[in-house]
Amino acid sequence: MSVETQEYINGMRPGPLTREIPECMRDKYTVVQAIIDLIIFVIAxxxxxxxxxxxxxxxxxKKDLKGAVAVVTGGGGGLGSLIALRLARLGCTVVLWDINKQGQSANYCIITSHVQVIIMT
Structure with missing residues (x-):
């Protein structure tokens, strides 16, 4: 290993070492590097x-959902029914999953006009 160089992994050197830059240019080199870094930062x-x-x-x-299968938990009422209806209008096969069988049946009737619906209890 030479006195003027420093070895790195696989013999690569990232740039000139401080001792390779003449004494009168060391401050200017660091200022130039700072300006270059600032310009790159601003452009990025x-x-x-x-x-x-x-x-x-x-x-x-936006992702195309036609033909996709969507499982909606809580599809018997509230947000679940609205999400199921929206997914049905986007072309998904909707799987309604809820413990509220009455609400699930009502939503099944509404959503079936748009797309195939599967009921899970």
């Missing part, structure tokens, strides 16, 4: 802001 930040702005305006890709 602007890129992420533009991407977020684009996704806010255009929106993200």
């Amino acid at each position: 930040g602007i890129g992420y802001v533009i991407k977020a702005f684009y996704q806010t305006i255009v929106g993200r890709h």
Whole structure:
């Protein structure tokens, strides 16, 4: 191993070592590195802001649920029935799972007009 170099894994060196930079350039080198790092940081930040702005305006890709099977627990009433109805309108085969058999039967009649429904008790 040479006096002027420092060995790293597999003989790779990440960049010039401090002792390889002339004494008069050491402060300038660190300032230049800091400026380069700042520029890269600002460019990356602007890129992420533009991407977020684009996704806010255009929106993200939505998953197609046609033909998928959705198990809805608590499908006899409340939020479960609303979620089941929404999934049915999106084209899912809905599996209603609830202990409330009366509410489940009522929702079965409503949702069957949209898609296939399976009742589990």
